[in-house]
Amino acid sequence: MPIRATCRECGKSYNVRDELAGKKFRCKQCQKPVSVPQPAVLEEEEAEEDLWDSDFGSFDDQEDDYLPPPPPKKKKKRRSSGGAGGIAKMALKTFVGAISFLFMFGLGVKLVSSLGNLPIPAFATSWEEYTTPDGALTMQMPGTPKRITAGPTVAAGGATYGVQKSSYACAVIVEPLPPQIQGMDLNQIINALETGLRMQGASNLERMTFQGKSAVAYTMEKRGITARHIGFVNGPTAYTLMYSNRGSTPGAEKDKFFNSVRLN
Numbered sequence: 001m002p003i004r005a006t007c008r009e010c011g012k013s014y015n016v017r018d019e020l021a022g023k024k025f026r027c028k029q030c031q032k033p034v035s036v037p038q039p040a041v042l043e044e045e046e047a048e049e050d051l052w053d054s055d056f057g058s059f060d061d062q063e064d065d066y067l068p069p070p071p072p073k074k075k076k077k078r079r080s081s082g083g084a085g086g087i088a089k090m091a092l093k094t095f096v097g098a099i100s101f102l103f104m105f106g107l108g109v110k111l112v113s114s115l116g117n118l119p120i121p122a123f124a125t126s127w128e129e130y131t132t133p134d135g136a137l138t139m140q141m142p143g144t145p146k147r148i149t150a151g152p153t154v155a156a157g158g159a160t161y162g163v164q165k166s167s168y169a170c171a172v173i174v175e176p177l178p179p180q181i182q183g184m185d186l187n188q189i190i191n192a193l194e195t196g197l198r199m200q201g202a203s204n205l206e207r208m209t210f211q212g213k214s215a216v217a218y219t220m221e222k223r224g225i226t227a228r229h230i231g232f233v234n235g236p237t238a239y240t241l242m243y244s245n246r247g248s249t250p251g252a253e254k255d256k257f258f259n260s261v262r263l264n
Contacts, residue, residue, distance in 0.1 A: 002018070003015070003018050004037075006034070007027040010027060010029050012030075014034070016036050020036045021038045022036060023036050125143065125165060125253075126142075127140045127143075130144075130172075135264055136234055136263065136264055137172065137239060137264065139172065139261040140260035141163050142170060145162055146161065146163070147159055148160040148161070148171065157175065160172070160173045160174075161174075162242075169243070170243055171242045172240070172241055173240040174239055175238045176236060177189075177233065177237065182236045193231065202218040202220055203218070203221070206218070211232070211262065211263045215230055216231050217229065221248070224246055225244055225245070226247065228243050228244070228250065229241065229242050230258065241257070241261060
């Protein structure tokens with residue numbers, strides 16, 4: 001006749017056949033072993049409804065009729081972002097943020113604003129040849145460039161040199177690349193800068209080749225000033241050429257300035 005067996009762990013009860021007396025099976029609810037007790041009364045009793053089959057199916061002589069639960073899956077350790085690759089990527093993000101004034105916020109606005117209070121000569125423009133302090137670039141400027149220090153500064157170690165006339169301004173921005181990204185793929189750096197420009201609302205964004213270098217040309221407009229930029233990397237340094245004017249139509253000076261630039 002069926003024997004009543006109860007799990008000591010969770011309290012679930014089962015009806016099992018008397019031939020399993022003294023055996024063990026695995027509790028379906030908590031997966032702990034359940035011992036089948038010996039029948040307390042040996043004389044025949046009226047047979048009860050057989051309910052165990054719906055719980056277990058058929059038993060054999062094995063002590064454990066149920067497979068143990070599957071072992072928990074091991075958690076995979078995340079790869080560390082350290083090392084040269086991780087540091088380089090972090091440096092690239094830092095660099096993109098550091099040169100935000102150069103590539104993202106429109107230096108033309110800054111230049112015109114910072115030089116707007118300077119006296120503007122009434123005589124005709126006299127163009128001069130100018131070479132950056134590092135000797136890398138030479139160009140024509142509509143006067144003697146001054147180092148621009150008013151307003152937000154560029155990245156550490158960088159500098160801006162420019163000239164403002166009555167209706168336009170020209171400038172060149174020189175900024176060193178962080179050492180961690182100087183050996184990185186140039187396209188990766190340009191891609192990062194291009195992404196930042198789009199996020200900041202630059203228009204007329206265009207990939208181009210300037211003086212044999214991969215470059216990005218773009219336009220920024222703010223407070224009635226239109227600034228046109230060409231940014232590129234040469235060796236360990238980033239350069240941005242900027243021509244800005246009041247209104248949306250550039251003068252002939254724009255092409256004169258950009259076309260005069262040469263790498264030394």
